Amino acid sequence: MERKHLFKSFEMKADEAGKIAGFFSTYEKTPDSYGDIIEPGAFTKTIEKRKESGHPFPLCWNHDFSAVIGAVTVEEKERGPFCEGSFIETEQAQDVRKMVQSGAVYQFSFAYDVLKRREPTAEEAKAGVFNVLQEVEVYEISVVTVPANQNAQITEIKTAPEPETKTGKRNSKKDEDTIRETLGRLETCINSLKSLIEDGEEDKPTEDDQAKEAEAQPETNAEAEESKDDGNAKRAGELLEKIKNMKEVADL
DSSP states (O other), X not given: OOOOEEEEEEEOEEOTTSEEEEESOOOOXXXXXXXXXXXXXXXXXXXXXXXXXXXXXEEEETTEEEEEEEEEEEEEOSSSEEEEEEEOSSHHHHHHHHHHHHTSOOEEEEEEEEEEEEOOOHHHHHTXXXXXXXXXXXXXXXXXXXXXXXXXXXXXXXOXXXXXXXXXXXXXXXXXXXXXXXXXXXXXXXXXXXHHHHHHHHHOOOHHHHHHHHHHOHHHHHHHHHHHHHXXXXXXXXXXXXXXXXXXXXXX
């Protein structure tokens, strides 16, 4: 069984009463930013599993699993899986509801694992498809600012009087290549720093050598050692600063 944690995005709408609804995925043949398309029926088992458990899918804000802003139930339709639910009565959830209602935020995304996939046909590959997802397990559905699939949008804001009951962090292939390159440079800097420290230990004179040199040229030796120490400290500081900067980039 192949497992792959990903995120998708689609359209949504929300209303004053806290309702939210829309397709969080579609079965359209246009590949998303990952080069994936999803076959009809891919969500059947995960939807049935949730129904049997008696628990709705959590609605999160920007894939933050600690920022649950509501709950939604899912029904599979011809176009794709359609979710419907409501925001909870927390300040964060109501802030997101207002953003959706204003139209500033209008798309869904979802986190999932790939349980079954197939290679694309020649025609699908020509259209830019890399993977055809046949079965997925959905963990959460999110309201997002930046989606992977532009077709996943909130489509309805209902006016019911009372409320009812997916990955960072997403990285594109370009982002992943940049991170790998940065980590490679980071490793090089760390090795250079280790080499600098080892060279300093090897070049360190013995106590007898220090005593003899001090007697012969006390001032010169002291100045040279101080200069060498300052140079090594400066190089070490520069390397540590580079390592810090590259680590910050890699953690983005």
